[in-house]
Amino acid sequence: MSLESKTYLKTPIGVLEIIGTKEGVSSIIFKDDFEGKISENVPEVLQESLKQLKEYFFEDRKEFSFKLNPKGTDFQLKVWKLLSEISYGKSISYSEQSERFGDLKAIRAIASANGKNPISVVIPCHRVIGKSGELTGYAGGIWRKKWLLEKEGIIEKQMTLF
Numbered sequence: 001m002s003l004e005s006k007t008y009l010k011t012p013i014g015v016l017e018i019i020g021t022k023e024g025v026s027s028i029i030f031k032d033d034f035e036g037k038i039s040e041n042v043p044e045v046l047q048e049s050l051k052q053l054k055e056y057f058f059e060d061r062k063e064f065s066f067k068l069n070p071k072g073t074d075f076q077l078k079v080w081k082l083l084s085e086i087s088y089g090k091s092i093s094y095s096e097q098s099e100r101f102g103d104l105k106a107i108r109a110i111a112s113a114n115g116k117n118p119i120s121v122v123i124p125c126h127r128v129i130g131k132s133g134e135l136t137g138y139a140g141g142i143w144r145k146k147w148l149l150e151k152e153g154i155i156e157k158q159m160t161l162f
Helices: 044-058 074-084 094-101 104-115 142-151
Strands: 005-011 014-021 024-030
Touching: 005 044, 014 044, 024 044, 074 094, 074 104, 094 104
Parallel strands: none
Antiparallel strands: 005 014, 014 024
16 A cells, blocks of 8 residues: 545635545545645646646546546445446436446435545536436535536526626
């Protein structure tokens, strides 16, 4: 096992903490309590992931190609692998996700595994929505899920009038 490295990225929807080793990125989570200074010195093992996340948030990147190494149970890893197959600009319902998984009765366990996804944005659990289109469940907050879905063109941006 190699030494873990950590870096941070300021995005339009908050600070992301990125953790990984030479085996791959194991965690990308929003840090609402971040109060530190974001360092310019990015560990070498995280440079490509940081570059690609910047391109996603500030340019037009639609896919990620850096190495992932999420930690979870076999069940969770299978759910997260299926999440990774949902293309940019597409969404599925929780019941569709259960169908793809091969067990409609596992919908609650699958939704729970989505909520434990340790690699936000890249493993796109934000692309799973309620059957009637409602935005339900997102560990980073529904407002972030809405922002990500708007960015990807899955839902239309709502105009706010003052």
